[in-house]
Amino acid sequence: MYAIITISIVAIIVLFLGAIQKKTPLLPIIFVGLPVAFIINLLGWNQSIHYYNEMYIADNFSIAFNAVLIFTTLLVFIFAPVYYKPVKRPLEDIYALILFALIGALTMTGFGNILMLFVGIETMSLSLYILAGSKKFDPNSNEAAMKYFLTGSFASGFLLFGIALIYGACGSMNLETIKEFVVAHHNNIPAMLNIGLLLVAIGMTFKIGAAPFHFWAPDVYEGSPTLITTFMATVGKVAAIAAFFRLMSSSFSDMESSWVVTLTIFAIATILIGNLSAFYQDNVKRMFAYSGIAHAGYMLIAIIALKQQAAGVLLLYSISYTIATITAFAVLILVREETGTFSINAFKGLAKHNPTEAFAMTIAMLSLAGIPPLVGFAAKYNLFIAAIEQGHLPLVIVAIVGSMISVYYYIRPVVAMYFNLPSATSAIDSSSNYKKQIFLAAFLMIVLGLIPGVIINLI
Amino acid sequence: MLSLYVFFFLSAVTLVSAVMVLLSKKPIHSVLYLTLTFFTLAGHYIMLNAQFLAVVHIIVYAGAIMVLFLFTVMLLNLNIEGEFQKSTVMKFVAAIAGGMIFLVLIGTLKSFDVTTVGDPSMTQIGLVKNLGKTLYSQYLMPFELSSILFLSAMVGAVMLGKKDKN
Numbered sequence: 001m002y003a004i005i006t007i008s009i010v011a012i013i014v015l016f017l018g019a020i021q022k023k024t025p026l027l028p029i030i031f032v033g034l035p036v037a038f039i040i041n042l043l044g045w046n047q048s049i050h051y052y053n054e055m056y057i058a059d060n061f062s063i064a065f066n067a068v069l070i071f072t073t074l075l076v077f078i079f080a081p082v083y084y085k086p087v088k089r090p091l092e093d094i095y096a097l098i099l100f101a102l103i104g105a106l107t108m109t110g111f112g113n114i115l116m117l118f119v120g121i122e123t124m125s126l127s128l129y130i131l132a133g134s135k136k137f138d139p140n141s142n143e144a145a146m147k148y149f150l151t152g153s154f155a156s157g158f159l160l161f162g163i164a165l166i167y168g169a170c171g172s173m174n175l176e177t178i179k180e181f182v183v184a185h186h187n188n189i190p191a192m193l194n195i196g197l198l199l200v201a202i203g204m205t206f207k208i209g210a211a212p213f214h215f216w217a218p219d220v221y222e223g224s225p226t227l228i229t230t231f232m233a234t235v236g237k238v239a240a241i242a243a244f245f246r247l248m249s250s251s252f253s254d255m256e257s258s259w260v261v262t263l264t265i266f267a268i269a270t271i272l273i274g275n276l277s278a279f280y281q282d283n284v285k286r287m288f289a290y291s292g293i294a295h296a297g298y299m300l301i302a303i304i305a306l307k308q309q310a311a312g313v314l315l316l317y318s319i320s321y322t323i324a325t326i327t328a329f330a331v332l333i334l335v336r337e338e339t340g341t342f343s344i345n346a347f348k349g350l351a352k353h354n355p356t357e358a359f360a361m362t363i364a365m366l367s368l369a370g371i372p373p374l375v376g377f378a379a380k381y382n383l384f385i386a387a388i389e390q391g392h393l394p395l396v397i398v399a400i401v402g403s404m405i406s407v408y409y410y411i412r413p414v415v416a417m418y419f420n421l422p423s424a425t426s427a428i429d430s431s432s433n434y435k436k437q438i439f440l441a442a443f444l445m446i447v448l449g450l451i452p453g454v455i456i457n458l459i
Numbered sequence: 460m461l462s463l464y465v466f467f468f469l470s471a472v473t474l475v476s477a478v479m480v481l482l483s484k485k486p487i488h489s490v491l492y493l494t495l496t497f498f499t500l501a502g503h504y505i506m507l508n509a510q511f512l513a514v515v516h517i518i519v520y521a522g523a524i525m526v527l528f529l530f531t532v533m534l535l536n537l538n539i540e541g542e543f544q545k546s547t548v549m550k551f552v553a554a555i556a557g558g559m560i561f562l563v564l565i566g567t568l569k570s571f572d573v574t575t576v577g578d579p580s581m582t583q584i585g586l587v588k589n590l591g592k593t594l595y596s597q598y599l600m601p602f603e604l605s606s607i608l609f610l611s612a613m614v615g616a617v618m619l620g621k622k623d624k625n
Contacts, residue, residue: 012610015614051600052599053596053597055599055600055601056600089623093614093615093617094618096614097611097615097618100607100610100611103607104607107604113601115598115601116600116601116604119601119604122608123604123607123608126612126615127611127615130614130615130618134618165567190570191566191567191569191570192567192568192570195563195564195566195567
């Protein structure tokens with residue numbers, strides 16, 4: 001709650017400084033403001049405070065996810081000077097919009113009332129629509145913004161209609177009251193509530209980019225500026241999945257029979273479509289879009305296996321996915337700066353010129369593929385165990401097959417980096433900021449892979 | 460009794476004009492039918508004793524947004540007869556998808572029983588005074604957060620509209 005206020009203040013200060021054409025203090029203010037928000041957020045640990053008539057609940061779940069989201073945003077901002085080096089204007093609008101999107105994301109993890117969920121989703125989505133089109137003179141960026149906006153507002157329509165039906169059935173939008181209603185009407189759940197939940201699930205599935213509502217993701221991820229894609233693929237996805245999990249676990253866990261089958265089908269379709277489509281991509285950025293879809297499918301498993309400590313597993317999975325994706329995108333930004341292309345061939349011989357970057361990319365790819373001892377393996381392992389204990393064996397088999405497919409396309413850039421002859425490009429000059437972040441991410445991926453239990457038992 | 464007739468009249472006009480938005484060939488007619496839909500919806504709000512919502516609905520939708528639509532249609536000279544090209548497969552798929560969700564919604568509404576929702580004409584929540592009190596007490600947080608939503612929309616509008624290279 002106070003983290004949200006802190007970030008709002010930082011965003012407004014950034015906007016003001018931009019308005020008076022100050023360029024230099026923008027990023028330092030963000031680099032001070034976000035860690036402060038991070039600490040303020042953690043101060044509420046174990047207190048579980050309900051704010052403003054249960055509109056916002058700062059329990060351990062929301063605090064842990066908020067910490068992940070704020071930290072991820074901080075990492076994204078570390079790349080901003082590298083990515084926006086050629087741009088001379090202050091860029092206050094882009095920074096402020098990223099912060100506004102973060103505020104929306106923080107609202108989504110801790111909502112106690114479906115109204116807050118909707119406001120949070122809209123704040124995040126609206127900022128992301130604009131950010132997707134922030135490269136104004138690039139037709140791809142315009143296309144991405146337009147596609148994202150049209151499909152996204154359609155999904156918001158579904159979500160809102162679903163919320164209206166749930167409100168009509170339960171007479172309240174408070175998560176607790178809805179849960180009481182569900183428990184009281186356990187034997188005869190009204191059809192209206194079922195359909196409302198289905199429509200809300202459609203809206204949320206769209207926001208996390210899972211099949212069958214994933215069609216926007218590849219084009220939007222490919223067309224948006226790479227830094228924004230990084231933000232979208234990490235913060236946007238984690239916030240949406242956390243919100244979905246919170247909704248299901250705090251209100252609808254007692255009417256599982258009406259949504260588990262649907263979500264299982266969604267998850268199976270997502271894992272298969274994501275992995276099989278990524279298989280054929282030569283454009284690494286597009287490949288990451290499909291890999292993001294596949295990972296959304298894995299994260300849906302956590303919602304399906306709700307009862308087995310799944311919150312902690314989902315947190316671990318989110319952390320592993322976020323760190324690996326950010327590292328991979330960081331290297332991708334560098335390679336793209338140098339070679340001007342996102343093609344897989346651009347990675348040829350990277351290991352020879354830039355061993356650090358190549359190593360970080362390798363770690364990230366192996367972690368995403370789920371190879372021990374990295375954190376990606378620990379996350380997937382615990383997720384599958386939780387699902388098996390709940391009796392979702394077919395789903396887990398599909399997920400494992402999907403993981404095996406994914407190894408192929410995650411290894412391709414690694415092979416290109418280490419075993420192919422270097423193309424004509426010279427060494428990539430990486431600025432100092434950048435290396436520290438890469439080391440930090442690689443370190444986190446290895447260490448968290450060794451102690452996954454700490455994270456899982458956290459919430 | 461009178462209110463029942465008014466309700467049926469308003470509903471009929473709403474449905475017919477909403478269908479006409481889709482069926483009319485000229486964009487300008489679609490826009491005008493849409494305005495009519497908004498006005499009849501505002502009538503529904505008044506019947507539910509939500510006067511503030513009705514007024515805001517007319518001001519925002521029928522006032523601001525429709526004017527914007529009309530301007531866009533006129534300035535871009537979009538007032539050309541004809542429809543967008545759609546393939547038969549597309550039409551078929553769209554009809555099936557739309558028909559399915561229509562059936563599902565009909566099924567939902569059939570099972571609807573008024574147990575939890577109060578009689579709207581009895582509650583005074585739609586009046587400006589009560590609405591303001593609720594908005595600033597119970598719904599304070601979403602209300603304040605939507606200011607962030609609007610601020611980000613404004614920043615985005617300025618950013619996209621600004622003239623600069625890069």
